Amino acid sequence: MLQLKNIFKSYTTGEFTQVALDGISLKFRKSEFVAILGPSGSGKTTCLNVIGGLDQYDEGDLIINGKSTKNFKDSDWDAYRNNSVGFIFQSYNLISHLSIVDNVEMGMTLSGVSNTEKHKKALEVLEKVGLKDHVHKKPNQLSGGQMQRVAIARALANDPDIILADEPTGALDTHTSIQIMELIKEISKDKLVVMVTHNPELANEYADRIVEFRDGEIKSDSNPFYDDLDTSDYKLKKTSMSFFTALKLSGKNISTKKWRTALTAFASSIGIIGIALILSLSNGFDKQIGEFENSTLSGFPIMINQKTAEVDMDAMREQHKEAVSNSVNENQFPDVDYIYPYDPSKNSIEHTNVFTDEYIEYIENIDSSLLSGMSYTRLVNMNLLKSDGKTATPVNTSLINFSSYPNSLNLDTKGYLESNYDLLAGSYPKEKTDLVLIVDSYNRLDNSMLEALGIDSKSETVSFNDIINKEFKLALNDDYYKQMDNIFTINGTPDNLIDIYNNDNAITLKIAGIVRSSKNSKLEILSPGLSYSDELSQYFIDNAKNSKIVKVQQDSNYNVLTGKPFGGATAGTSMPTNPMAAMSPMGGGSSTPNVTKDDVLSQLGATSTPFAITLYPKDFTTKDRVLNYLNSWNDGNAVEDSIIYTDLAATFTKLSGGIMDSITLVLIAFAAISLVVSLIMIGIITYISVLERTKEIGVLRALGARKKDITRVFNAETFIIGSCSGLLGILISYLLTFPINSVLKNLTDLEGVAKLNPVHAIILIIISVSLTLLGGAIPAKMAARKNPVESLRTE
Numbered sequence: 202m203l204q205l206k207n208i209f210k211s212y213t214t215g216e217f218t219q220v221a222l223d224g225i226s227l228k229f230r231k232s233e234f235v236a237i238l239g240p241s242g243s244g245k246t247t248c249l250n251v252i253g254g255l256d257q258y259d260e261g262d263l264i265i266n267g268k269s270t271k272n273f274k275d276s277d278w279d280a281y282r283n284n285s286v287g288f289i290f291q292s293y294n295l296i297s298h299l300s301i302v303d304n305v306e307m308g309m310t311l312s313g314v315s316n317t318e319k320h321k322k323a324l325e326v327l328e329k330v331g332l333k334d335h336v337h338k339k340p341n342q343l344s345g346g347q348m349q350r351v352a353i354a355r356a357l358a359n360d361p362d363i364i365l366a367d368e369p370t371g372a373l374d375t376h377t378s379i380q381i382m383e384l385i386k387e388i389s390k391d392k393l394v395v396m397v398t399h400n401p402e403l404a405n406e407y408a409d410r411i412v413e414f415r416d417g418e419i420k421s422d423s424n425p426f427y428d429d430l431d432t433s434d435y436k437l438k439k440t441s442m443s444f445f446t447a448l449k450l451s452g453k454n455i456s457t458k459k460w461r462t463a464l465t466a467f468a469s470s471i472g473i474i475g476i477a478l479i480l481s482l483s484n485g486f487d488k489q490i491g492e493f494e495n496s497t498l499s500g501f502p503i504m505i506n507q508k509t510a511e512v513d514m515d516a517m518r519e520q521h522k523e524a525v526s527n528s529v530n531e532n533q534f535p536d537v538d539y540i541y542p543y544d545p546s547k548n549s550i551e552h553t554n555v556f557t558d559e560y561i562e563y564i565e566n567i568d569s570s571l572l573s574g575m576s577y578t579r580l581v582n583m584n585l586l587k588s589d590g591k592t593a594t595p596v597n598t599s600l601i602n603f604s605s606y607p608n609s610l611n612l613d614t615k616g617y618l619e620s621n622y623d624l625l626a627g628s629y630p631k632e633k634t635d636l637v638l639i640v641d642s643y644n645r646l647d648n649s650m651l652e653a654l655g656i657d658s659k660s661e662t663v664s665f666n667d668i669i670n671k672e673f674k675l676a677l678n679d680d681y682y683k684q685m686d687n688i689f690t691i692n693g694t695p696d697n698l699i700d701i702y703n704n705d706n707a708i709t710l711k712i713a714g715i716v717r718s719s720k721n722s723k724l725e726i727l728s729p730g731l732s733y734s735d736e737l738s739q740y741f742i743d744n745a746k747n748s749k750i751v752k753v754q755q756d757s758n759y760n761v762l763t764g765k766p767f768g769g770a771t772a773g774t775s776m777p778t779n780p781m782a783a784m785s786p787m788g789g790g791s792s793t794p795n796v797t798k799d800d801v802l803s804q805l806g807a808t809s810t811p812f813a814i815t816l817y818p819k820d821f822t823t824k825d826r827v828l829n830y831l832n833s834w835n836d837g838n839a840v841e842d843s844i845i846y847t848d849l850a851a852t853f854t855k856l857s858g859g860i861m862d863s864i865t866l867v868l869i870a871f872a873a874i875s876l877v878v879s880l881i882m883i884g885i886i887t888y889i890s891v892l893e894r895t896k897e898i899g900v901l902r903a904l905g906a907r908k909k910d911i912t913r914v915f916n917a918e919t920f921i922i923g924s925c926s927g928l929l930g931i932l933i934s935y936l937l938t939f940p941i942n943s944v945l946k947n948l949t950d951l952e953g954v955a956k957l958n959p960v961h962a963i964i965l966i967i968i969s970v971s972l973t974l975l976g977g978a979i980p981a982k983m984a985a986r987k988n989p990v991e992s993l994r995t996e
Contacts, residue, residue, distance in 0.1 A: 202362060203229040203252070203393060208261035210247055221247040222258070223417035228426040231362075234389035236404035237397045239414035245397045246367060248414065252395060253286045253365045254278040255903060255989045276907060280437035283311050283905020287356030289385070291368035293348040294900045294993060295340040298453045301327065301351050302336050308359040308904045311440040319358075326354040330384060346377035353384060355904075364388055366396040370403065382407045442910035447917035454894065455921055465886050466925040469879040469973065473930030473965050474937070475872030480961045481938055483865040485954035501850035502726060503816040503827060505564075507554050554844050556810050560834065564814060567610075567830055571823040574607025574617025577735050578813035580803035581742055584676040585710075586702045587655040593702035595691070596673065600653040602730025605738060606630075606637060607817050617817055618716060622727075626665035627714030633736040635713035638668060641729045642718055650730060668712055675708040675741065676701050678748035678805065687757070688764045689750045710737075745806025760801055767798050824850060876972055879926070883976030887919055891984040898984055899992030908985040915981035916974060923973030927966035931957070 210222040221244045229235060237245040250256035251263065254270075257278070263270045265285065273281070287308075288294075295304050302323050309319035327336055330350040340348055349369060356364055366385060370378035386407045388394055398404055404411050410424035455462045564575075585596040585603065596603075609616030618629055618637065625644070630637050640646050651658035656667065680701055683692040693701055701707065712731070745751055750761060759766045802808060818824035828848065835843040891898075898911055938955035945954045 202231045202266055204264040205248070205252070206262040206264060208248075208251060208258045208263070210244075210251060210256070210258050220417050222251070224261070225414075225417070225419050226261075227412065227419070227422075228428075229393050229395070230426050232389060232391050232393060233424075234386060234394045234407065234409045235396065236408035236411050237395065237414060238399075238401055238404055238411060239420075241399075243414040244417040245414045247417075249365050249367055249395060249397050250990050252363070253288060253903070254282045255993075276439060277437060279902075279905050279907045280439050281905075282903060283308060283359065283440045284438050285362050287359065287361040287364045288903045289349070289352050289356050289364065289366040289369045290993065291371040293340070293345075293352045293372075294896060294903070295348055295351055295355075296450075296897050296900060297340050298457045299339075299450070300336070301332065301338055301340065301343070303453075304340065304351060305355045305358050307901070308355060310446055311442055311905045311910070312359060312438060313441060322358055323354070326357045327351075329357070330354045344377075345373050346380060349373065349377075349381055350384070353381070353388075357388065362393060364392055364394045366394065368398055369396065370398070370400070378403065440905040440907060440910070442906060442913055444913060444917060447910070447913040448921065450914055451918035451921055454890075454897075455918065462922065462925070465882070466922055466929050468882060469922065469926035469969065470930030470933065472872055472875035472879050473927055473969050474934050475875060476869055477931060477934035477957060477962065477965055478937060478941070478955070479865060479868045479872055480965075481934065481955040481957040482941070484958045484961065485956045488956065489951060489954060501848075503818065503824070503831070504847045504849065505554060505814045505816075505831075505844060506847070507556050507810075507812050552841075552843075552845055555842070556814075560844060561810065563834055564816075567816075567827070569610035570614075571819060571827050571830075572610055572817055573615075573620050573819045574609055574817040576605055576607040576617075576815045576817075577738075577811035578604070578815070579735075579738050579742070579809075580800065580812050581738055581745070581806045582804040583738065583741050583806075584678070584681040586674045586676055586698055586707070588672075588674070588699065588702045589655065591699070593674070593693075593698040595698065596655075597653050601650050602728050604728075604730065604732055605735045606639075606727060606732040607815065608735050621719055622716040623719045625715045625717055627669040627712070629716070630713050630734060632713075633734050633740060634708060634710050635734070636673070636710050637732050638712050638715045639727050639729050639732060640715060640717050644717065646729055654731065665715055668715060671712045673710045674702045675710055675737070676704070677706050677708075677741075678745045678750050680704050680706050682748075682750045684749065684753070687761070689753070689761050708737075708740075739809060742806040742809045746808075748806070751802065751805050751807045754798070754802055754805060755807065758798070760796065760798075762801070767796065821850070824848075876968075880972050880976040883919060883922065883973045884980060886922070887915055887977035887980040888983070890918060891915065891980050891987075894984075895987065895992045895995040898987050899989045899995070902989035903993065911985040911987075912981045915977055915984050919973040919977030919981070920970060923970035924966070926973065927969030930969065931962045931966060935962075 205225055205227040207224050207226050208222050209220075209224055211218050211220045213219075223244075225244075225248065237248065239245045247256065251258050254273075265281070270277075270281075296307070299307070302320070305323040305327060306319045309322060314322070324333070324336065327333055330353050332347060332350055332354065335343060335347065340351065343351065349372075353369075364385070369385065370381050373381060382403055385394055385396065389409070396404075396408065401411075410422070412419060412423070413421040582598065583603070585598055586593045587596050588594075607617035616629070622639070625640070628635075638646075646663075648658040651663065654671070656663060656671070676698075681692060682689040691698070693699075710733070718727075754761045803812070816827060818827045828846075831844070831846055901911060901914070935957055938957060941955045942953055945951055
């Protein structure tokens, strides 16, 4: 079954070459007990290693069942050792951190035998060698003879054809040696047993055949075999160690060094702890900023203005889906030896948002659940009058900041005022005729505003009761203006408009409530002053469109209130003048070259098209949906037909987010230095482990483990350490968030800042495992390259 054919093997150290086997040839029977005798250095152990595939010959051939091994690859030799050979060593070579059963099962594990079958077979062979009652012990709990019996059981477990014994009784007393030799003799009845020994007495008593070696040559053979060997279709079952087996093997090894492993895992986790705490604080501060942004979103609405403005091309691209030409080279840091002439003005365009009826309808059809309010800025100058009971005078609306408040689009939810402003007195506006007075966060209102509203501002305080339900009148154009020749004046004297005030057509307005920005709103968007509903302005505009002054102005090329031509009067003009124009809230007696006919018509209420639209998203999540809705209008439109908006919140969030990200990255970079140290430390620890487990490497190779299996064993060890390090780091980081939050609460009054994101935790554990695997990769490769023969000699 086995033949050594003219085998040569030598070892070279420097310039010295030692010939270990010098052309030996031997044939072995299928079942016999062969003892190889000879002095030290005669080549007998080298011959045994060549037969076992632990060492490869230089020349000649090793023939197994008629199959040459000249073309064997490493994997073939591994499979041969696992399937066909069982080793019994002088020093037992048991893996100390495994139980007896695990040691016996290891060869079968590499063969892929099922757990049930290999356990059953291990118990059978252990019972055969007389160790049935010791199966749960570790090797260090056994005597020398018992350990050698375990080694024999391991050799027999995979039912090999050949048993190779290297001085199996060399470390045993005489009585135990006899027991072991009797056991080996029994094995040789149905297997080939090749034993190397220095003891000729044992060889002569138990062996069927004695081969004597001297100086690498065969000096004698007591029972040579000359017949031709039977040939067969010899096939080897490839070995394989699963990662789970490697984990089990490494886990049991690590369990013998608990404190060292714990300290290593803790040291490796320091970098993870640092990064986890930084991410926890960053995550917490991001949430704090998010809450701040949500609470102050009303201070950063989305504004759409109709006026002409210079728009940056990058902003245009952001909001407009069509490609916009750009004369600037778009490649940053170009590798060229020339410059690009650049005109910044060409990177911006003059753009006017044209509010068509279709666009206004598009805006009004927005999902109401996305907004807490929407307001329109209209240029209409409503004819507001105040009265002391005897006389009436116009209210200078520019002094009282007379503007519309955001109206709610959803009647089932709180309106903008209710959500963002506290009611100090009265009630929130319910009817279109209800006005609301807005004060600043200190309950202050400008003296000029109070005087313009007809409220005494000379005292230090003004009672809410003096303001609530205070009435004003909104006069319609046909009642407010009268025509004198070709111009229009206010229909009354400067001090007496009481008739218009008391006119049945005049609309009675009252201050329904006084409000102030809530404490949760960090910024105030609505300026202090008097606000009205957009429904009121729409009512006024609908009436004004058919008023006489509007119709005359539509047919005239001059300002019907001032008598001045649009664009300024020239000398010699005969245009009529208005002696009472100074009373008009819209103008004085001088020409206003910047006022156009459209401006005057808008102020008189001739158009309901707003000058600006302001949208108030409920929160940042809905803001993105609002922006998507606005951007959808521009899809397919030409540049001149697109509508550009101003997202005030985006600038703030980009700035705050960018600062937070920068701080986080810098801190992580510093913390990551400890990860590099951990990586180096893991490499050193793994290398030490390789040195400690060198004999184990040799044993595993003798049992048929492949080089990649050895690598897998040490990768499994670093995987376990990395996992423990990551989990420990995350646990410690989580526990540290409690005292950190307590300190921050006392220092900043912020609650729950440090919050570890579970996703970050998982990523950090993965990073920890990856780094430890990387750190242990080189030592693991070194372990796989170790010579199995040299490894077995390591003490």
